[in-house]
Every structure is written in structure tokens, then in C-alpha cells.
Amino acid sequence: MTLLSQKIVDIVQGLDIDIQRSLEKLLVKKQVKKGEYLLREGSICRHCMIIEEGIARKFLIMNNKEITTELYFKDDVAVSFDSFCNQIPGNEWIQALTELTITLLNFHEFQELKTTHPELIKLDLVIAEHYTIWLEKRLIDFRTLDASERYLNLLKQNPHYIQHIQLNIIASYLGVAVETLSRIRSNI
Amino acid sequence: MTLLSQKIVDIVQGLDIDIQRSLEKLLVKKQVKKGEYLLREGSICRHCMIIEEGIARKFLIMNNKEITTELYFKDDVAVSFDSFCNQIPGNEWIQALTELTITLLNFHEFQELKTTHPELIKLDLVIAEHYTIWLEKRLIDFRTLDASERYLNLLKQNPHYIQHIQLNIIASYLGVAVETLSRIRSNI
DNA sequence: TAGAAAAATTGACTTAGGTCAAAAAATTAG
DNA sequence: CTAATTTTTTGACCTAAGTCAATTTTTCTA
DSSP, rough: OOHHHHHHHHHHSSSHHHHHHHHHHHHHEEEOTTOOOOOOOOBBEEEEEEEEOOOEEEEEEEEEEEEEEEEEEETTTOHHHHHHHTTTTSSEEEEEEEEEEEEEEEEEHHHHHHHHHHHGGHHHHHHHHHHHHHHHHHHHHHHHHHHHHHHHHHHHHHHTTGGGHHHHHHHHHHOOOOOHHHHHOOOO | THHHHHHHHHHHHOHHHHHHHHHHHOEEEEOOOOOOOEETTTSOOEEEEEEESEEEEEEETTTTEEEEEEEEEEOOOOOHHHHHTTTTTTSSEEESOOOEEEEEEEHHHHHHHHHHOOOGGGHHHHHHHHHHHHHHHHHHHHHHHHHHHHHHHHHOOOHHTTTTTHHHHHHHHHHHHHHHHHHHHHOO
């Protein structure tokens, strides 16, 4: 969820200082090696993962093909939505594409904190709403833009990062064949 | 949001009886004629609209073409998400495809009720989560299914209703040309 | 640093689905 | 009930993007 953590920070800073302290106590920083998985298909997504540094992706496998559904950069929040909200096994993978520094927030610990500080539920809502609006936009993009328009948009939004991601992963994120993406790039 | 109101009902019934009463007082039943708009582009979506009877759709206009983003049947909740959550003007239309009976819940009235009964925020969250998961699924369908698979899925999920919707609207919902949908239907 | 493996490019060909135009069928209105 | 309008179907043709195969380039590894 792009740039979400900034919005979260804003809300958190509006909360009582003691709630902020309690929340901060739950946050755990972690280092992940390139290629490693933050989440595997079939397991429950027990943490909300804020990307501090590096690049990650979320994908799922369908008909033996990987479909990259999200790319995560600095300040994005990586989470398998259904699995996290309902604490059920999911079908998504989350993978580090580079060395990664992330901050974890455990579902149950956060849940518990919400029972003593109900105003934290607002955070859940903001996260869900933000992701939902992003999804709506992405769906419209898939329906109205052709392959090269989608690529150019991605480039425009993340000019710096895109260099560092393998072509097959960008292609899978854009929903095109690698060969097609390669041709798109060669025509400017 | 498909079949959402049932889930809402479950949660509402878990609330204190006096909160239930207050909530019910906010609900307004309304009749809408076929073809009329429940929401127009540029205006703020001030109500959550539960479909009691009939069929409706949400769409937006892009490059002079209508893109139908959602079809609503009995018990679905019709709302322009971003516009409703943030009470800002939106780019979506919501239109009655048949005579319609709907129940309205006003954003501000509900908001106010939440200040006295914070546990109602849970409802917002459930609505957002439900819609989000539906969107994720729809995006995957667009990326992995071809036109006729999408049509067959829609038929399977709503065998009864689909008869009553014009082909151009179904086509626009499925993201195919009318001619293509017509051909799909003729090949079984 | 050479050789192997992985990633990216390029070419030739195929295909799902779009577009345009016309005819047929269904719906609506006078 | 008939004429007019709208919707749906059908045909011919086009195009964006996929597939398969072969190179070339880059990256890893021993």
C-alpha cells in the first residue's frame, strides 16, 4: 500500500502520547535477505510489515504462473489483506526483491491494544480504505490502459526504483509477457 | 458489495439493543424508478444504499465510454467508496437498472451515532474489508480469465438476475465489446 | 577470470478480442 | 397495431499482445 505509513504516522501523532508509546512498544525492526519470503502461501499473515528500506513484492501462483499483485517500496505497508484481517491461511507470497529492512506489527498484539484503546480501530479503517482506493484505481488502469501506458505510469511513479527490479517481475506486475515488456522498452 | 448486508445484519444483532434501535431510526426506505440515478459524477456520495429489491449498477465515464464497475442485486450495498469515506466529490454514477427499493443510511448521521457508540466503527471496517477482498478477487479474474470465462462466472453467480440486464451493460461490466459478448453467448 | 546460468532481446507466427458496417430481432411509442 | 427506435446478432477485417524459438547480454560462481 503505497506511501501508507505516512498517513498512519499522521493519525498516530494525533493520539494520546501514552497510546503512542504502547504502540511503539509493539513495533519490531527486522532485516531480511534478498530473495527471502516474508510470507508464504498457505500460512497466516500475522504481521503488518512496513518497508523501511529496500523493495519487496506480493504475488500468487495461478495455473503455475506467478502473478505479481503489488510492489512495495520505502514507507509502503506489505500485508496479505484477507489473511491478515481474518487471520486465515492465504494464497499469497511476499518476497524481498532486495536486502530489506522492515518494521513488524503483530496482529494479535495490536488487537489486544485495541481492546484497551478503541480509538486505534481508526488505523485499521484507514489502512483498509487506502488499499481499497488503490485497488479501484489499479482495476480501472487494467481496464483502460494498454501495456505500454501501464508501463509508463509505473515508470513515472517510481522512476528511481524500477531500475532495480527484474523485467519478469515488472512484466508480471503489469500483466504482460516479458517479451512484450522488452519490446515496449525498446520503442522508447 | 455482494451480499454484504447479511454480514452487517449479523454484526448489528451482536450490538446492544439500544444501539440497534438508534441505528434503525437512521434507515430510510426509498423507491427509485428504472433509469434514474442514485448518484451522479461530481457529487458527494452521502448515503450508503442497501438494495432491497431490483438491480442497479455503478459506472464511470472514461474516454467517452461507460465502464460499469459493479452490479448490485438484492442485499448488496451500493456506494461510491472514495466519495463516501472521505465525503468528497466522486467520478462515479450509480443507476437503477430496474424499479428499485433501497434503504439509505446517511453518512453524517451515522458518523454522529458513532461518536456516542464507538463500537459501530466495526461496521465501517467490515464494509471496507469485504469490498476490498471482492476487489482483489475481481482484479485477479480480469488478469487470469478470458472473456467467456468471466461471463460464465457471472452467469453462475447470478443465474436469475442476468437475464434482466441489457447486453451492453453486462459487456461493460465484463470489460468486453458487446459484439464479443454476443458471440460468446451464441457459442453456448 | 572463464564458463555456466540467468535474464533480456529479437524474430516469426498465432490468436483473442476489437472495430466498423449491416441485418435481424425486440422493445417502445404514437 | 404499426412505425420508429433500440438492442442484438452476424460478417469481414484489424491489431495488441501472446507464444515459441533462437540469440545476445548480463550476472553469478567456482
